[in-house]
Amino acid sequence: MFNYNTTKVINERVFRIAEKLSISGLDRVGPNFAVQSLSPEVLRNIGRKNLDDATISQWIRRFRHAGVRTHTDLILGLPGETLQSFCAGVEKLYTLGQHEGIQYFPCNLLPNAPMANPAYREKYKICTTRRILKPIMEDASQAEQIDEFIDMVHETSDMPHADWLTANYFMLLAQGAHGFGLLRLVAMYLHTEKIVSYAAFYLHLLDFCHGHPATLLGATMARMERNFADGIHGKEPEPLQIPGFSFGRMFEDQYFFGRAVLEPDRFYEDVTVFLERFSLEQELLTQLLSCQRESILLPGAGSKTEKTFEFDYDFLNYFNAIYDGNPIPLKKQAIRLRFTTPHTISSLEDYFGTVVHNGRFSNSAFYKAESAGLR
Numbered sequence: 001m002f003n004y005n006t007t008k009v010i011n012e013r014v015f016r017i018a019e020k021l022s023i024s025g026l027d028r029v030g031p032n033f034a035v036q037s038l039s040p041e042v043l044r045n046i047g048r049k050n051l052d053d054a055t056i057s058q059w060i061r062r063f064r065h066a067g068v069r070t071h072t073d074l075i076l077g078l079p080g081e082t083l084q085s086f087c088a089g090v091e092k093l094y095t096l097g098q099h100e101g102i103q104y105f106p107c108n109l110l111p112n113a114p115m116a117n118p119a120y121r122e123k124y125k126i127c128t129t130r131r132i133l134k135p136i137m138e139d140a141s142q143a144e145q146i147d148e149f150i151d152m153v154h155e156t157s158d159m160p161h162a163d164w165l166t167a168n169y170f171m172l173l174a175q176g177a178h179g180f181g182l183l184r185l186v187a188m189y190l191h192t193e194k195i196v197s198y199a200a201f202y203l204h205l206l207d208f209c210h211g212h213p214a215t216l217l218g219a220t221m222a223r224m225e226r227n228f229a230d231g232i233h234g235k236e237p238e239p240l241q242i243p244g245f246s247f248g249r250m251f252e253d254q255y256f257f258g259r260a261v262l263e264p265d266r267f268y269e270d271v272t273v274f275l276e277r278f279s280l281e282q283e284l285l286t287q288l289l290s291c292q293r294e295s296i297l298l299p300g301a302g303s304k305t306e307k308t309f310e311f312d313y314d315f316l317n318y319f320n321a322i323y324d325g326n327p328i329p330l331k332k333q334a335i336r337l338r339f340t341t342p343h344t345i346s347s348l349e350d351y352f353g354t355v356v357h358n359g360r361f362s363n364s365a366f367y368k369a370e371s372a373g374l375r
Helices: 012-024 040-046 053-065 083-095 118-123 161-179 184-192 198-211 216-232 252-262 264-278 282-294 315-324 348-356
Strands: 072-076 102-106 127-133 148-155 306-313 332-340 368-374
Touching: 012 053, 053 315, 072 083, 072 161, 083 161, 083 184, 083 198, 102 148, 102 161, 148 161, 161 184, 161 198, 161 216, 161 252, 184 198, 184 264, 184 282, 184 315, 198 216, 198 264, 216 252, 216 264, 252 264, 252 348, 264 282, 282 306, 282 315, 306 315, 315 332, 315 368
Parallel strands: 072 102
Antiparallel strands: 127 148, 306 332, 332 368
């Protein structure tokens, strides 16, 4: 498997190449819709023009139907970006159909780049932190090593440092809960029914984590934030690992997902308490959470390649319509769903490699649901 770059403008030729690579199993993350930001003001400030929303949505959904994964890049800390506009950008990507492939990066100033010009930095009050880059692979001896560094933006006139931290924490939480799928269906329902937007949902969840430190959600988020803060302040972060489990060292969103799937009862109990604020009808809430939980491939005894569950609502057609960009009302109908996965998991090591490590973009944490008939 390997990474590849596509042209900015996707066309039929690019689609066919990506489809062939996907069918052959050679692609890793698929075509990239690198928007960097969805704020018109930010794009003007950096001299960039993106594809229009309709075109992005059309191709993301077409690739999805063809079974080809895609991803979209955002950069945090660009001049003119605010906490609100950044979260709104993530919201828009979800509404355009990009639910699992968002990756974000800090804005880094490169020497001699226009953004590193002193006058430009002063205009947007750009503040940076110098970070030493640790070599991943090297042959040189310690004495021959030359430190490389990068200047990372952590504050601008439009995004104070506190807002920049919140934006990072919001994104890490959204990647763990939405990108991996743990709460994606719940968020899709609440957004589609105009109860709460995607961005507000995950900002509320972040507030819940901060206000309930003793819960699994709160403790996990606190550990992720400490790890992130250590890294940006030049301290060597303590590796994100789950004691007693051989998941190895993880990124923040992987850690969030790993903690949740190892204690799913506790995780969804916390989520149930959080969801009380939205005053959903109890029967619907119970079944929605059941559908959400059964959609996730769990480790251990939960790693079944096939299972069947019954529901009183037509969740299958409802969520498929949202993915397609043509929402329909949720119909109350007794149905039976079959959940299948091509992955055979025999150990926690297998689970980490297949689901935790690769699930960020491949949707491997999600079962495929199909109708098994009416009850």
